[in-house]
Amino acid sequence: MDRFSEFPLLNSIQSLGQAPFGTVMIVSGGQDVTSGMSVGLSHAAAWVYEAAKKLERLGKLKPGWDSYGGSPLSDAARTLTVQVLDWLGKSDLPVPAVVLGSNGNVHLEWRKSGKELEVELGNKKSIGFVRVSPGGRITEGTHEYDQKEMLMRDAFWLAYA
Secondary structure (H helix, E strand, O other), rough: OOOOOOOOOHOOOOOOOOOOOOOEEEEEEOEOOOOOOOOOOOHHHHHHHHHHHHHHHHHOOOOOOOOOOOOOOOHHHHHHHHHHHHHHHOOOOOOOEEEOOOOOOOEEEEEEEEEEEEEEEEEOEEEEEEEEEEOEEOOOEEEEEOHHHHHHHHHHHHHOO
């Protein structure tokens, strides 16, 4: 059995739609849910599986989950988060905190060797990021173009630089 088959939220994603990086499908039980290229989450690092479980739990939250009118997980944030998990799935990263923002966006937060990396995933047009170095230097911004390449650089910075 595919270790992602127990996550109906992830397996329900049929297509990443009209994202600028192309169409990607989720693998369910070793086969594509629909025709197209699979993201291959079943071959990812263990941390991706843990992050996917956390994302699955966030997808079950209802409107008002934070008692302040917080929005449930948005379809766009869910889809982009799965895409990012695929992009970074072979990186040597720790298990991230997977946090739902009150606007329905997802924050992935990693800490390693005194460094911190946070990415905010909402819509496909931009990915917000914050990097904090061990000395406290903060770099923040958005990745609007070449999102995969830029996130791969961020992951490399966290894991190895």
